[in-house]
Amino acid sequence: MLLLGIDVGTSSIKVSVVDPATQKTISSVQYPETETEINSPQPGWAEQSPEMWWDHVSQAILKINALGSFDPKDIGAIGIAYQMHGLVVVDQHQQVLRDSIIWCDSRAVEIGNAAFEVIGEEKSLSHLLNSPGNFTASKLAWVKENQPEIYAKIDKVMLPGDFISMKLTGEITSSPSSLSEGIFWDFQNEQLSEDVLNYFGFDKKLFPPVRPVFSEHGYLKESIAELLSLRKGIPVSYKSGDQPNNALSLNVLQPGEVAATAGTSGVIYGVSDQLAYDPQSRVNTFAHVNHSSENKRLGVLLCINGTGILNRWAKNTFGHGLSYSDINHKAGAIAIGSAGLRILPFGNGAERMLNNKLIGAQFHHIDLNLHTADHIFRAVQEGIAFAFRYGLDIMRENGMFPTVIRAGKANLFQSALFTEAFVNSTNVPVELYDNDGSVGAALGAGIGVGVFSSEKEAFQNNKAIQLIEPGKSDCYEPVYQDWKEILQEQLIIK
Ligand SMILES: Nc1ncnc2c1ncn2[C@@H]1O[C@H](COP(=O)(O)OP(=O)(O)O)[C@@H](O)[C@H]1O
Ligand SMILES: O=C(CO)[C@@H](O)[C@H](O)COP(=O)(O)O
Known part of the structure; x- marks a missing residue:
């Protein structure tokens, strides 16, 4: 069995196929060749089309298949890493309602600041580990306030990786990690934050079911399997924000370990076992891929x-x-x-x-x-x-x-x-290290589907170069x- 990893970056899509027996990468591709633009309809705004991401993901998978270095039918699980904090909204027919308001869009700063004040700084920081700030919840509130006709049609709210998973499988899921990066997650009560939902007036029904990061988030649809020459029914068994995924790829999983990237954005990401936060939310705390209520693993993220x-x-x-x-x-x-x-x-x-x-x-x-x-x-x-x-x-x-x-x-x-x-x-x-996010996502898929007994085993051959x-x-x-x-x-x- 082989593993397919997809990294939905801001500037391109990367896809890798990895052999779990050796953890070696068989092939990697990037699509498109030139870096994708961010649309800025007004100063400070930043949007991208989710359907464009999906088109680029499909093209990238067709491109890697065409290399002829593996049989696409041997792929047994898919993992997805994605640019974090973006807002994707779909109607009941899973049709995208507007372009994604992505992570570096600034329009919701004041909305987040007001929420921080009303929910209360102490409560926000102790429960959400952040100010609602300029993250997904505040972006959704912007749509509610400014585009009520679109808001009224929303059936589900999701992050960019959830959208790609939906296109592959027809199912929509989330995780504590993805909900935390959207500032929808209450770390004390370990559920969707009532404070955030009540303050903004969001209906709970807008949010997909919550699954662990490493779990089966859906199974490849027949029509998509045919389109991409893959096997019908294989699971999407891992979904994570690109920064926690980069940390996973570098075996940064335990308290004190630290990873960095310098792509479109630059990030330093350190793991902690404390529900810690910066009082000014200048650095942020989200659930890491291996976070659980018994074994707390938080990612402290400077972006x-x-x-x-x-x-x-x-x-x-x-x-x-x-x-x-x-x-x-x-x-x-x-x-x-x-x-x-x-x-x-x-x-x-x-x-x-x-x-x-x-x-x-x-x-x-x-x-x-x-x-x-x-x-x-x-x-x-x-x-x-x-x-x-x-x-x-x-x-x-x-x-x-x-x-x-x-x-x-x-x-x-x-x-x-x-x-x-x-x-x-x-x-x-x-x-x-000689790796990238799509390789990490492929190995994450292997953990999710159980071919590795632990995260450590998946990255045992990952040595610094x-x-x-x-x-x-x-x-x-x-x-x-x-x-x-x-x-x-x-x-x-x-
Ligand atoms: N050879 C290089 N030397 C220096 N910087 C590079 C090089 N190749 C790419 N980059 C930088 O990395 C950025 C793309 O990083 P990448 O991780 O692919 O982005 P993203 O994940 O945000 O889509 C480019 O915008 C460029 O500034
Ligand atoms: O907002 C953050 C992290 O909090 C960004 O790091 C995005 O996740 C975008 O990542 P790249 O496209 O630059 O990899």
């Missing part, structure tokens, strides 16, 4: 919205056809500190770690006689690394002190310069302090 998306913008705007590796090479030739050029990467919606402020990406101290596109490429990657350091200091304030951070050698971690800037500005070593240790922190520290001063000035102005 920077403007990470790889800034690197991509710089490549598209100043790169004139250069590839990411060309850009890394050019940026690597510029000295640490980018000759004084400083870039704040916060141009992709309200930043949680900045108390949901929207300050925009910013360039500071451009010297027209000195700075070139290469300085911009370097200052972009340094600015992103500094944003990680700023956020990690908030995690440290909350008692999380990573001694090592694990990351897949993917996205910005493919850049030696970015990785050096990350390690030296945070002063934490990074272990790089590189360890990068700090050695230049003294050079990065003054540059970081300069960058931080600029950020703090901007936070006062905005």
